[in-house]
Amino acid sequence: MHSIPKSPGVYVLVFYLSRKTAITFDRKGAQHKFLPGWYLYVGSACGPGGLDRRLARHKRQLVDGKRMHWNVDYFRERALLCEIWYSENADSDVEHQWAKALIELPGASVPAAKFGASDCRAKCPSHFFHVPERPSTAVFRKALATRICSIEVFVEFIKEPRRTKKAACGLQREYFDGRRFLEVRRRVAAESKSPLSEWCSLAKNCLARRLAEQIVKQTKTTFPKIKRAIQFATAVETLIESCGESVLPVLFDPVTPQSREAILSLSRTSDVRQRHRINGVIEGRFRSIAPQSDDTVFDTVKFGEVPSRLARARGSLEKLQHRVDVTCDCSLLAESKQLSRLSRLAATRLQNCLNGRVDVSTAVPGYLGKETVISILKSSNVQGRTVGMARLALRLIVKNLWDFEEMTHRGLLPTDNDMQAVECEVERIQRAARQIEQQGEIQNDLLRKEQSHVTAA
Ligand SMILES: [Zn+2]
Numbered sequence: 001m002h003s004i005p006k007s008p009g010v011y012v013l014v015f016y017l018s019r020k021t022a023i024t025f026d027r028k029g030a031q032h033k034f035l036p037g038w039y040l041y042v043g044s045a046c047g048p049g050g051l052d053r054r055l056a057r058h059k060r061q062l063v064d065g066k067r068m069h070w071n072v073d074y075f076r077e078r079a080l081l082c083e084i085w086y087s088e089n090a091d092s093d094v095e096h097q098w099a100k101a102l103i104e105l106p107g108a109s110v111p112a113a114k115f116g117a118s119d120c121r122a123k124c125p126s127h128f129f130h131v132p133e134r135p136s137t138a139v140f141r142k143a144l145a146t147r148i149c150s151i152e153v154f155v156e157f158i159k160e161p162r163r164t165k166k167a168a169c170g171l172q173r174e175y176f177d178g179r180r181f182l183e184v185r186r187r188v189a190a191e192s193k194s195p196l197s198e199w200c201s202l203a204k205n206c207l208a209r210r211l212a213e214q215i216v217k218q219t220k221t222t223f224p225k226i227k228r229a230i231q232f233a234t235a236v237e238t239l240i241e242s243c244g245e246s247v248l249p250v251l252f253d254p255v256t257p258q259s260r261e262a263i264l265s266l267s268r269t270s271d272v273r274q275r276h277r278i279n280g281v282i283e284g285r286f287r288s289i290a291p292q293s294d295d296t297v298f299d300t301v302k303f304g305e306v307p308s309r310l311a312r313a314r315g316s317l318e319k320l321q322h323r324v325d326v327t328c329d330c331s332l333l334a335e336s337k338q339l340s341r342l343s344r345l346a347a348t349r350l351q352n353c354l355n356g357r358v359d360v361s362t363a364v365p366g367y368l369g370k371e372t373v374i375s376i377l378k379s380s381n382v383q384g385r386t387v388g389m390a391r392l393a394l395r396l397i398v399k400n401l402w403d404f405e406e407m408t409h410r411g412l413l414p415t416d417n418d419m420q421a422v423e424c425e426v427e428r429i430q431r432a433a434r435q436i437e438q439q440g441e442i443q444n445d446l447l448r449k450e451q452s453h454v455t456a457a
């Protein structure tokens with residue numbers, strides 16, 4: 001387990017420098033001052049012994065009898081080698097693609113021109129980069145994916161920098177603790193040629209549990225802590241997968257960091273909503289990435305959400321119906337009646353879409369469009385819990401309709417059970433809504449009679 005392949009490949013050495021350091025990195029004796037932070041050196045190993053021999057060399061130092069040869073050998077003497085990222089690959093072009101992906105990491109800069117790239121024919125500014133915050137392989141993989149090269153990047157952890165009080169906010173630290181597990185798991189699963197899905201459960205005696213327990217021992221933490229960190233890191237990497245390199249600076253912004261709960265809850269929504277919230281924070285439209293009920297973006301991860309939203313809407317309408325039965329507040333009645341009617345129409349429309357009676361592209365008629373419905377939901381002539389139930393029901397039902405086209409596009413289709421559940425809920429929604437609407441009529445009639453009595457008298 002955990003052996004570096006002897007085949008050719010490309011690699012990144014991840015260094016940490018705790019303070020500003022002057023380093024002479026060649027035999028000519030010119031000094032260069034390096035800022036504190038993280039450094040990434042990309043190289044490739046094509047000679048005999050492949051990655052295994054080259055990386056073993058990088059791990060050794062002068063005291064181990066290493067002869068100084070490359071620029072990076074001098075740097076390695078003064079900085080802490082924390083991680084090695086590598087990928088088996090015989091294509092010599094990959095090294096330069098990696099260099100170009102590294103420069104896209106948040107805050108990346110070139111500390112010394114042409115460092116490690118003196119013989120580079122691909123015009124890379126350097127093969128050596130500085131980033132202010134600890135780099136994440138998930139972000140790097142995302143950058144590689146956009147360049148359409150292999151993202152089978154594995155990590156070997158060498159040494160951890162000593163933790164200082166000021167270093168990173170608590171959540172950032174939690175992410176990197178959890179990320180350690182995710183990276184080790186990725187490597188072990190690949191080495192044992194078993195699918196990642198077999199490594200998900202942290203229940204006793206499962207593969208992932210044993211791995212987590214090893215990490216507990218290595219990092220001197222506790223199992224509940226690492227479990228929490230794994231859950232958190234998984235959420236963060238889901239967001240990176242959807243939104244790319246801008247995620248970490250948003251989540252761990254030192255001035256306005258996001259809360260753990262907001263990060264977890266956003267990670268459970270659709271990629272569209274994730275991008276909507278993250279970009280909204282970047283563009284200054286909102287401060288928190290936490291999903292909001294008035295986000296009207298596509299937000300369905302699986303079809304099962306449709307019947308479950310409908311069930312909540314139906315429950316809400318049924319409760320409303322009982323309240324409307326006993327109320328004699330006319331404006332509340334009128335408002336509830338309008339909202340119930342729209343709910344009923346939206347539910348019927350959804351059913352028609354699912355039965356193929358309405359074309360996908362025309363699923364949402366104007367009167368159920370986002371702007372119309374949002375303005376109805378926001379207009380608060382009547383307030384209070386009762387009418388709140390009606391608003392909730394409408395929002396839950398119409399959401400399915402708004403998402404319908406994109407769901408079809410993504411192939412999120414109902415099973416037979418889903419279809420039955422939807423049909424049943426739609427029927428109950430229609431029944432409850434009709435009764436509310438009729439109740440409105442009865443009350444209106446009474447009111448009209450009352451008024452005619454008054455005028456008659
Ligand atoms: Zn290059």
